[in-house]
Amino acid sequence: VYSTPEVLEDLQGRLADGETWLYEEGYDEKLEVYRARIDGINSTVSQMKYRHKEHALREELFPGTKTFLANITNEIDAFAKQFPWIEDSLIGRVRELAKNATEWFEDTLAEQQKLALHEDPVLTSGAVRDKVFSIGYVMQRLSKTPKPKNWDAKRADKSKPGAADSADAANTANATATNSTSENTAATNSTLDQPQDSEDQPQNS
Numbered sequence: 715v716y717s718t719p720e721v722l723e724d725l726q727g728r729l730a731d732g733e734t735w736l737y738e739e740g741y742d743e744k745l746e747v748y749r750a751r752i753d754g755i756n757s758t759v760s761q762m763k764y765r766h767k768e769h770a771l772r773e774e775l776f777p778g779t780k781t782f783l784a785n786i787t788n789e790i791d792a793f794a795k796q797f798p799w800i801e802d803s804l805i806g807r808v809r810e811l812a813k814n815a816t817e818w819f820e821d822t823l824a825e826q827q828k829l830a831l832h833e834d835p836v837l838t839s840g841a842v843r844d845k846v847f848s849i850g851y852v853m854q855r856l857s858k859t860p861k862p863k864n865w866d867a868k869r870a871d872k873s874k875p876g877a878a879d880s881a882d883a884a885n886t887a888n889a890t891a892t893n894s895t896s897e898n899t900a901a902t903n904s905t906l907d908q909p910q911d912s913e914d915q916p917q918n919s
Contacts, residue, residue: 715831715832716762716763716765716766716769716831716832717758717761717762717765717832718832721758721832724758725755725758725759728751728754728755729755732751732755735751761834764834765831765832765833765834765835768835768838768839769831769835771839772826772835772837772839775839775842776823776842779819779842779846779847782846782847782850783812783815783816783819783846786812786815786816786849787809787812789853790805790808790809790812790853793805793808793853793856793857797856797857797859799859799861799862799865800856800859804856808849808852808853808856811848811849811852812849814845815845815846815849818845819837819842819845819846822836822837822841823837825837
């Protein structure tokens with residue numbers, strides 16, 4: 715099922731020829747010749763095993779992936795409320811990651827569903843982990859952003875009458891908050907900007 719009848723017939727022929735060759739001309743050949751024959755067979759077998767593995771992983775990962783993406787907007791909203799001191803720009807970038815991941819998954823899944831099992835997959839388990847579940851990793855990193863000093867007191871002051879007269883004090887608190895979170899923000903930006911790894915695929919036979 716993970717290869718065509720023609721490829722399987724060719725593979726069986728090469729195996730039979732190899733056995734005959736091994737006991738006739740090949741008995742005193744150099745090691746490089748043996749390796750070349752084995753590599754040719756392994757290339758075909760590896761492709762079949764790869765397609766089988768990815769098919770099994772798709773069946774395992776995709777239900778959870780669809781649920782994760784369906785709930786991600788609400789998850790980010792709740793996250794922003796839980797950690798209100800995290801910069802809006804960083805929350806916005808997480809939303810952008812989620813939007814891009816959702817569009818990528820839906821588009822690539824549509825392409826994958828057009829392919830037969832004997833064709834190389836376009837939607838791989840490695841790509842799903844890199845593009846989708848990495849969002850959770852970014853949110854985990856952001857959750858470690860320390861609450862700025864006097865954050866609770868500053869929020870309480872804003873709710874009191876005459877809070878506008880305390881603008882200078884609020885600006886000072888904002889400067890303190892920026893300094894205390896700058897290191898974590900820089901680390902998170904690095905995570906958001908780094909290219910995603912892609913899963914290596916076996917060479918086509």
